[in-house]
Each structure stands twice: as C-alpha cells, then as structure tokens.
Amino acid sequence: MRLSFVLLCLAPVALSAQRPARATFPAETASVHTVRTALASKRITCRSLVQQYLARIEALDKQGPAINSIVLVNPAALQVADSLDAHAAAGKPVGPLHCIPLIVKDNFETRGLQTTAGSLALEGWTPLQDATMVRQVKAAGAIVLAKSNLAEWAFTPYETVSSILPGYTRNPYALDRVTAGSSGGTAAAVAAGFGTLGLGTDTGNSIRGPSAHQALVGIRSTMGLTSRAGVVPLNATADVAGPMARSVADAVTVFDVIAHSDPADTVTAPADARRAVSYLDALRPGALRGARIGVLRQAYDRPTLDPEVKGVFERAVADLRRAGAIVLDTVAVDSLDAIQRLQQGGCNRFKADLERYLAARAPNAPVKTIDQILRSRRFHPTVEPRLRDAAQVTQAPEESSGCQSRERVRSALRVAVTQLMDSLQLDAMVYPTWSNPPRLIGDLNSPHGDNSQLFSPTTGFPAITVPMGYTRQNRLPAGVSFFGRAWSEARLISLAYDYEQQTRHWRVPTLR
Incomplete structure (x- = not known):
C-alpha cells in the first residue's frame, strides 16, 4: 500500500482534525x-487533544515547513480516544499514560498498522501483534498516534531517509539540517509537537543522536532492562528500544512502564530483579550536590571537535559544578586501545x-531473506551496499571468529569501565552526545x-542525553550524555533531571 493511498484513506480523520473541539x-x-x-x-x-495533534500533523508534516x-x-x-x-x-482512567499520544518509529510491530522499517520491501505488511513495548504503552493508556520515518533498516546514524517515504526528514529547529538517524522521524515529530512522546530504537546512536539534534531527552537503557521483542532488528547484541521526549520527566514516565522482563526477549530475564521500584522516584532536585562526575574525553x-560545541559543553560542565557536583576534568579507560585491538575480523x-x-x-512477512529484498529492488539506493x-x-554469528572477538571486546x-568508575567513585561520566552541529541535508563530507x-552500545551500559544548549546563532541544538554502570538508570535519571531543572535549555522550535 503506497503512502499516497494511506493518506487518502486517512483524509476523513485529517479533515476532522482541522476542527478540534x-x-x-x-x-x-x-x-x-x-x-x-x-x-x-x-x-x-x-x-480534542488527539484532534489538535492530527491537525498539526496535517498542517506541518507534508505542508508548510514539510517536516x-x-x-x-x-x-x-x-476511536481509541473516545474509548x-x-x-x-x-x-x-486506564493507567499512567492515559490519553498520551505517542509517535512510534516504524520498526516497531504495531497491530493493525503497516510496519516497514523504512523499506518498500515491507510495504503493506500489517503485523499480527504489537511489539512488547507497544503493548506495554497501550496497556498504560497511551495512544499510538502515528508511525514515524527512520533511516531505512536503521542503517545510518547520520540522516533520516528511506524508500517508504520520499525525501528527507527535516530538523524542526533548522529545516535545512538533518535529524541524525535512525530514529530521526520520531525525534522530529516529537520536537515539532506532533505527539506528546515518542518511541525509538538505538543500536549505536539512534535514540540519543536524534534526541540531541532536536533538543530532546533520550534514554538508552542497560541491555536487558527493556524488551526488543517485535522490533525489526539491526544487531541483536546491541539493539535497545526506549523513549524520546521533551523532558526528563516525560521520558521517565514511559521508561517506568517499559522497564520489565519479557519472556519473548530472553535478554531481559534479570530486568524485574534489577529495575528500580519506581524510576519516577529519581525525579528529585538536588541530586547533583556531591555527585562525582567524570569528563570522558575519550568519547x-x-x-x-566543533569549537562552539566545545564551548557549550564547557558551560554544561560549569553548570554541573555550580549545582554542587564534583567534576573530574578528565577520566579515561587506560586500556581502551588494547581492548579495541581484541577485535579480529x-x-x-x-x-x-x-x-x-x-x-x-x-x-505473514512479505519477504524472508536479504536476497529476496535485493531481488525486489524495493529499497533506497543508499542502502544497497x-x-x-x-x-x-555465510557464517552464523555464533560461528564467526569476528563476532566471537567482538564479544571479547564487549566483556573487556x-x-x-566498571573498574574506572569504582576506582574514582564516580556516579556518572559525561560527554557531548555529538561533537559537531547537525549537518546540512545532503552533506556527507563535513565531520x-x-x-x-x-561506550554505551559496546558495554551495554545505560546513557541518557539531555539538551545542553545551542550553536550557530543559538539555533542548532546540542546534547550532553550521562553514562554510567550497568543498571544505574535511577542514578543517571536523578542527575539528568537535576541538570535539566537547573539549566532549562529546551525550547519549542519556530515552525513557519
């Protein structure tokens, strides 16, 4: 089913959305x-809330600024809203997310809605069930308002372009700039006010990068704390799914719902025993007072490194100190080079x-193999390589010497990282989520x-990005990452929340 046909089918909804109660x-x-x-x-x-969001999508996503x-x-x-x-x-009321409209990345299985991972090869596929995370948020009362664009198959962290949707997704803060990838559609939609919250996935960057580029909060959890069941995979040893929001409190409200064990994803077996009783309890002011934080320059x-990003980050470090944190200017994993040399092949x-x-x-799936996808020619040319x-x-990952050495790198x-943090009694380490501002759309040459x-994908340890300011005439968002030990989400949340409340960098983009 082509996008144009989908939009025609939804025309009555869009028209009613233009007349919110x-x-x-x-x-x-x-x-x-x-x-x-x-x-x-x-x-x-x-x-009436859903109508407002639908009207905003109708007016701004394919028209006007055309996000x-x-x-x-x-x-x-x-219909869900009426219920x-x-x-x-x-x-x-149904639960903690009662009537919260969510934007869901289009690699989450969503019952009754097309799920494509950005590829025409999956066009028209309607899964028979919800991804676990989608089921969890629905059970908590959330509404899946829309499915968002992504870098096709979640391949690239640099831009959001796919074959399922013509053209690039644009950054609401600067329409000529990229959203990063691969969850750039979710980030752009949440930043543009098309929904209250969003769900994304992160294999190497894809929650945190788009969040930083669009002045959002993004949480990548400890591997095994949240389920990936029903999410189209990129790399099962690194894929994590999670929330993207305009505030730490909103992101954590979702996170508290989704951080649970799931029999359909065996990696989550320890989650219920290791999760906090309530991550909402971590939303308290003053957490930075006395906290020990290291600046992870290796990251x-x-x-x-862009001079303006460097300056914004240095101000963020100064803000941490003003809030009472003890900041160590440089911490380092001394064995990092030796660990990386363990990768063979x-x-x-x-x-x-x-x-x-x-x-x-x-x-139910329309294709079964990579070869079938290639033969179909139904993909964006950029993903063909x-x-x-x-x-x-030809080898299964379990038999590949390269994959075996990759696991040795992860373990080491x-x-x-744990020894470094323990030796210095660190609560977290910080670094700019990106060293450079969002690129111009089409620019693959600039850094x-x-x-x-x-650090986070390789270890499987958690990281949270929070807005830290803007560059380029105060227009382009930048984010700071808080990175910590396994299962330390509650501590990271408390630090990120206190920093956000002390600095208040988020602002709404101007869309015309």
Missing part, C-alpha cells in the same frame, strides 16, 4: 503532567538477525561528530 490547549508543548491536569479539569477531552516525519497516521486514533474518554467518565575529544549480524526475525513471522555486504555473510570494556557508538 477546543484549540486553546498548547498540545505542541504539552507534557504528561499538563495533559493529565487538563483532562482532570475537563479543559480538554482525549478526543516529513510521519509515514502514516493511525486511522483508529479518534479512553469513556473510561475517564466512568472514573476508571569526544578529536581534531574535528568483522562481525555483521544483520542477515542472521533479520532473517531469524522474518522466519518467526512466516507466513549495506544489503549486499550482509548478503555475502564492561570490566574496564559528523557522533560520539554515541563506542
């Missing part, structure tokens, strides 16, 4: 708290992981500045 509520800046308050006071209904972040809108969104209004009228200090898991995933969905490289892999870096690929 009440348009005084600022949906584009709404938080979970303000939505709850407005619903409780009967300032809005769930239907180009939405692949399709949920045609049942207003939630009925629950509320009966005094039975970002390179010759191409390549490890490309995409073919094995994707084909196992598709086989589990037979006969990656698909061809994957097709040439986990030990080294990209992605700092997210090494």
Whole structure:
C-alpha cells in the first residue's frame, strides 16, 4: 500500500482534525503532567487533544515547513480516544499514560498498522501483534498516534531517509539540517509537537543522536532492562528500544512502564530483579550536590571537535559544578586501545538477525531473506551496499571468529569501565552526545561528530542525553550524555533531571 493511498484513506480523520473541539490547549508543548491536569479539569477531552495533534500533523508534516516525519497516521486514533474518554467518565482512567499520544518509529510491530522499517520491501505488511513495548504503552493508556520515518533498516546514524517515504526528514529547529538517524522521524515529530512522546530504537546512536539534534531527552537503557521483542532488528547484541521526549520527566514516565522482563526477549530475564521500584522516584532536585562526575574525553575529544560545541559543553560542565557536583576534568579507560585491538575480523549480524526475525513471522512477512529484498529492488539506493555486504555473510554469528572477538571486546570494556568508575567513585561520566552541529541535508563530507557508538552500545551500559544548549546563532541544538554502570538508570535519571531543572535549555522550535 503506497503512502499516497494511506493518506487518502486517512483524509476523513485529517479533515476532522482541522476542527478540534477546543484549540486553546498548547498540545505542541504539552507534557504528561499538563495533559493529565487538563483532562482532570475537563479543559480538554482525549478526543480534542488527539484532534489538535492530527491537525498539526496535517498542517506541518507534508505542508508548510514539510517536516516529513510521519509515514502514516493511525486511522483508529479518534476511536481509541473516545474509548479512553469513556473510561475517564466512568472514573476508571486506564493507567499512567492515559490519553498520551505517542509517535512510534516504524520498526516497531504495531497491530493493525503497516510496519516497514523504512523499506518498500515491507510495504503493506500489517503485523499480527504489537511489539512488547507497544503493548506495554497501550496497556498504560497511551495512544499510538502515528508511525514515524527512520533511516531505512536503521542503517545510518547520520540522516533520516528511506524508500517508504520520499525525501528527507527535516530538523524542526533548522529545516535545512538533518535529524541524525535512525530514529530521526520520531525525534522530529516529537520536537515539532506532533505527539506528546515518542518511541525509538538505538543500536549505536539512534535514540540519543536524534534526541540531541532536536533538543530532546533520550534514554538508552542497560541491555536487558527493556524488551526488543517485535522490533525489526539491526544487531541483536546491541539493539535497545526506549523513549524520546521533551523532558526528563516525560521520558521517565514511559521508561517506568517499559522497564520489565519479557519472556519473548530472553535478554531481559534479570530486568524485574534489577529495575528500580519506581524510576519516577529519581525525579528529585538536588541530586547533583556531591555527585562525582567524570569528563570522558575519550568519547569526544578529536581534531574535528566543533569549537562552539566545545564551548557549550564547557558551560554544561560549569553548570554541573555550580549545582554542587564534583567534576573530574578528565577520566579515561587506560586500556581502551588494547581492548579495541581484541577485535579480529568483522562481525555483521544483520542477515542472521533479520532473517531469524522474518522466519518467526512466516507466513505473514512479505519477504524472508536479504536476497529476496535485493531481488525486489524495493529499497533506497543508499542502502544497497549495506544489503549486499550482509548478503555475502555465510557464517552464523555464533560461528564467526569476528563476532566471537567482538564479544571479547564487549566483556573487556564492561570490566574496564566498571573498574574506572569504582576506582574514582564516580556516579556518572559525561560527554557531548555529538561533537559537531547537525549537518546540512545532503552533506556527507563535513565531520559528523557522533560520539554515541563506542561506550554505551559496546558495554551495554545505560546513557541518557539531555539538551545542553545551542550553536550557530543559538539555533542548532546540542546534547550532553550521562553514562554510567550497568543498571544505574535511577542514578543517571536523578542527575539528568537535576541538570535539566537547573539549566532549562529546551525550547519549542519556530515552525513557519
């Protein structure tokens, strides 16, 4: 089913959305708290809130500034809203996300909605079930409002372009700039006020990078704390799914719902025993007082570091100190070079992981192999080299010496990072999420500045990005990452929240 056909099918919803019952509520800046308050006071209904978001998508995503972040809108969104209004009228709100409209990256299986991973090869595929994380947020009362664009198959961290949706997704803060990848559609949609919250995935960067480029908060959890079941895979040893939001509190409200064990994803077996009782308890001021934080220069200090990003980060470090943190100017994993030399040969898991995933969905999945995808020619030309490289892999990851050495790198870096933090009694380490501002769309020559690929994905330890300011005439967002030990989400959340409350860098983009 082509996008144009999907949009035609949704035209009645879009037209009704242009006439919201009440348009005084600022949906584009709404938080979970303000939505709850407005619903409780009967300032809005769930239907009127959804109508406002639908009207905003209609006016701004393919028209006007043409953010180009939405692949399709949920045609049942207003019906779900009516059901939630009925629950509320009966005094039975559904859960902590009652009537919170979410933007969901289009690599999450969503029952009744097309799921494509950005590729025409999966066009028209409607999964038979929800991804675990989608099921969790729905059970908590959230509405899947729309599916968002992504870098096709989640391949690139640098830009958001796919074959399922013509053109690039644009950065709402500067329409000529990229959103990063691969969850750039979710980030752009949340930043542009098309929904209250979003879900993305992160293999090396893809929650944190787009969040930093769009002045959002993004959480990549400890591997095993949240489920990936029902998410189209890129690399099963590094894929993590999680929230993207305009505030730490909103991101954590979702995170508290999704951080659980899941029998469908065996890596999450320890989650219930290791998670906090409530991550919302970490949202408290004053957490930075006395906290020990190290500046992890190995993550970002390179010759191409942009001077303005450097300056914004130095101000962020100064803000941490003013808030009472003890900041160590430079901390380092001394054995990092030796650990990285443990990697012997390549490890490309995409073919094995994707084909196992598709086989589990037979006969419902429209393709089953990388070779079928290549023969179909239904993909963006930029991803063909990656698909061809994957097709040439003949060994299962479990039998590959390159993949085995990759696991040795992971294990050694986990030990080294933990020992470093323990030896210095650190609560967290910080670095700029990207060393350079968002590139111009189409520019693949300027330094990209992605700092997210090494430490968190390799160790499987958590990282949270928070807005730290702006560059280029105060226009282009930049983010700071808080990185910590395994299962330390509660501590990282408390530090990130206190920093956010002390600095208040988020602001709404100006869209014309």
